[in-house]
Amino acid sequence: MTPNQREVLVGIQALALAVPKQTGLRIRHEVRADIHHSTGQAYTVSEVRIVDRNLTELHKTVVQIDEDGHDEVPTLLYLPDGTDYGERTLTQQRDELVEFIATHRKQEAAA
Numbered sequence: 001m002t003p004n005q006r007e008v009l010v011g012i013q014a015l016a017l018a019v020p021k022q023t024g025l026r027i028r029h030e031v032r033a034d035i036h037h038s039t040g041q042a043y044t045v046s047e048v049r050i051v052d053r054n055l056t057e058l059h060k061t062v063v064q065i066d067e068d069g070h071d072e073v074p075t076l077l078y079l080p081d082g083t084d085y086g087e088r089t090l091t092q093q094r095d096e097l098v099e100f101i102a103t104h105r106k107q108e109a110a111a
Contacts, residue, residue: 001044002069008090009046015097019050023104025058026051042067046090048097059100061093 009031016029030047043066050059065071071089088096 001065001067005065005069005071005090008094012046012048012090012094012097015094015101016048019097019101022101023050025104026053026055046093048093050100059096061088061096063088063090063093065090 013029016027019025019027028047028049030049031044032047033042033044035042043064045062045064047062048060049057051057063071
C-alpha cells in the first residue's frame with residue numbers, strides 16, 4: 001500500500017464518521033489485512049456498507065489493495081446474491097462515498 005492510499009483510507013474513515021449525522025443512515029467501513037497463502041504477499045481490503053434503519057443495504061463497495069499498491073475488487077469476493085460491484089480503485093471508493101452522501105442529502109432536503 002502506498003502512502004497516498006493510506007491517506008485515502010483515512011479520508012474514507014472520516015467520511016464514514018460523518019455519514020450518520022449527514023444522512024441519518026448507518027455505515028460500516030471495515031479495513032482488514034491478510035496474507036495470500038499462495039504468494040506470501042500482504043493485502044488490505046477496504047469495505048464500505050451503508051444501510052437504512054431496517055438494515056436494507058443501500059450502498060456497498062469493496063476494494064483490495066495489494067502490498068505493491070495495486071488496488072481492485074478482491075478476486076476472491078464471492079457474492080451469494082450475484083451482485084457485481086464493479087472494479088474500482090480506493091480513490092474511486094472514496095469518491096463514490098462522497099457522491100452517495102451528497103445525493104442522499106439532496107433527497108433529504110427535497111423531502
